[in-house]
Amino acid sequence: MATRIRPSSKRCAVIGGSGFLGRHLVEKLLDKGYTVSVFDIRQSYELPGVTFHLGDLCDKQALLTALQDVSLVFHCASPAPASDDKALFQRVNIQGTQTVLQACTEAGVQKVVLTSSASVVFEGTDIKDGREDLPYAKKPIDYYTETKIEQEKLVLKACDKEKGLLTVAIRPHGIFGPRDPQLVPILVDTARRGKMKFIIGDGSNLVDFTFVDNVVHGHILAAESLRPESPICGKAYHITNDEPVRFWDFMSDILVGLGYAAPRYHLPYTLVYGLALLLWLLSLLLRPLVAFKPTFTPMRVALAGTHHFYSCSRAKQDMGYKPVVSLKDGIRCTVESYPHLRHGA
Numbered sequence: 001m002a003t004r005i006r007p008s009s010k011r012c013a014v015i016g017g018s019g020f021l022g023r024h025l026v027e028k029l030l031d032k033g034y035t036v037s038v039f040d041i042r043q044s045y046e047l048p049g050v051t052f053h054l055g056d057l058c059d060k061q062a063l064l065t066a067l068q069d070v071s072l073v074f075h076c077a078s079p080a081p082a083s084d085d086k087a088l089f090q091r092v093n094i095q096g097t098q099t100v101l102q103a104c105t106e107a108g109v110q111k112v113v114l115t116s117s118a119s120v121v122f123e124g125t126d127i128k129d130g131r132e133d134l135p136y137a138k139k140p141i142d143y144y145t146e147t148k149i150e151q152e153k154l155v156l157k158a159c160d161k162e163k164g165l166l167t168v169a170i171r172p173h174g175i176f177g178p179r180d181p182q183l184v185p186i187l188v189d190t191a192r193r194g195k196m197k198f199i200i201g202d203g204s205n206l207v208d209f210t211f212v213d214n215v216v217h218g219h220i221l222a223a224e225s226l227r228p229e230s231p232i233c234g235k236a237y238h239i240t241n242d243e244p245v246r247f248w249d250f251m252s253d254i255l256v257g258l259g260y261a262a263p264r265y266h267l268p269y270t271l272v273y274g275l276a277l278l279l280w281l282l283s284l285l286l287r288p289l290v291a292f293k294p295t296f297t298p299m300r301v302a303l304a305g306t307h308h309f310y311s312c313s314r315a316k317q318d319m320g321y322k323p324v325v326s327l328k329d330g331i332r333c334t335v336e337s338y339p340h341l342r343h344g345a
């Protein structure tokens with residue numbers, strides 16, 4: 001009878017490993033002695049010890065090749081949140097995640113760690129010290145959030161100790177750090193266009209921003225804690241810097257660090273939100289004639305003008321999570337990593 005070789009527990013795959021978070025995760029896994037396969041639709045770098053498998057996660061055969069002898073899978077692939085392509089989000093985040101789970105079962109993978117998002121409970125109104133038992137958003141603010149909710153449900157439901165597949169979901173919030181293609185570049189672009197003069201609301205809203213190394217640390221802790229007897233099986237965990245900060249102070253620290261002026265003038269939240277809604281509707285109506293993407297989308301205005309910070313006490317209790325880099329150090333390291341985005345560069 002053919003005996004099945006048990007995959008090495010230090011052999012893992014990172015789906016979405018060419019992305020911002022994925023690459024940081026791959027680098028840390030290599031440091032910790034893991035052998036890593038990256039599965040992604042693109043290859044963005046080369047590193048000794050990493051094997052790249054190019055493919056779409058909706059393609060089970062391509063996944064099966066990448067998952068050979070892998071015991072642990074990190075799934076951190078997603079279309080960019082800024083896209084408004086509903087069909088793409090549904091195909092990749094929902095059908096694609098179903099395919100990933102089927103492939104993991106067929107390949108004998110034992111553990112799946114999903115990168116979910118704290119936004120799965122965010123509806124555009126204040127969340128203060130939100131815990132994981134908050135209900136999923138009934139009216140998600142965009143297709144990204146809508147499909148991240150379904151994705152998380154699928155992964156958590158797939159946790160089955162009898163079948164030997166253990167799953168957990170990590171919910172980070174506001175990830176930032178070197179090589180992030182979103183937060184700092186959008187901010188600098190907005191500043192360069194002279195649109196970072198205004199603070200939406202009174203500027204006192206507290207938000208979580210999470211340095212990428214802390215998100216990576218949370219993922220690896222989860223993977224290493226995931227055993228049949230562990231309380232984390234089939235559960236979701238907030239991973240943040242655990243240092244809520246005023247949204248506008250954080251933005252100002254990055255801007256000033258890069259040589260730009262901090263926003264100073266206040267605008268009423270409801271006015272800006274209403275305008276953003278109007279612009280968004282206009283962009284939908286005019287889409288057949290002109291394509292324009294407003295900077296001030298309702299989602300972005302809601303993120304900039306409300307409280308949204310989360311408790312990570314569940315992660316502290318169940319897996320001993322503690323941020324490894326403070327917000328201050330994370331901001332300094334991030335600012336230093338973007339010399340090309342400095343004012344005047």
Ligand SMILES: NC(=O)C1=CN([C@@H]2O[C@H](COP(=O)(O)OP(=O)(O)OC[C@H]3O[C@@H](n4cnc5c(N)ncnc54)[C@H](O)[C@@H]3O)[C@@H](O)[C@H]2O)C=CC1
Pocket residue numbers: 015016017018019020021022039040041042055056057058075076077078079080092096115116117118148171172173174175176181182
């Ligand atoms: N950046 C943030 O602030 C936050 C991100 N997240 C989640 O973290 C994860 C990683 O995000 P980032 O690294 O920021 O994004 P990213 O866009 O830098 O990386 C995503 C990667 O997924 C890959 N990908 C997309 N569609 C694919 C497909 N069909 N098949 C295979 N690969 C595909 C992309 O090529 C890319 O390399 C995502 O799941 C996102 O929802 C959650 C909370 C906050």
Ligand SMILES: CC(C)=CCC[C@@H](C)[C@H]1CC[C@H]2C3=C(CC[C@]12C)[C@@]1(C)CCC(=O)C[C@@H]1CC3
Pocket residue numbers: 173174175182183184186187190195196198200207208209295296300301303304
């Ligand atoms: C905490 C969290 C979930 C952050 C997510 C990152 C992005 C959504 C933000 C990064 C840069 C932000 C930004 C704005 C909205 C939210 C971001 C895109 C504005 C467009 C909000 C309105 C402004 O006055 C300009 C801001 C530029 C930067």
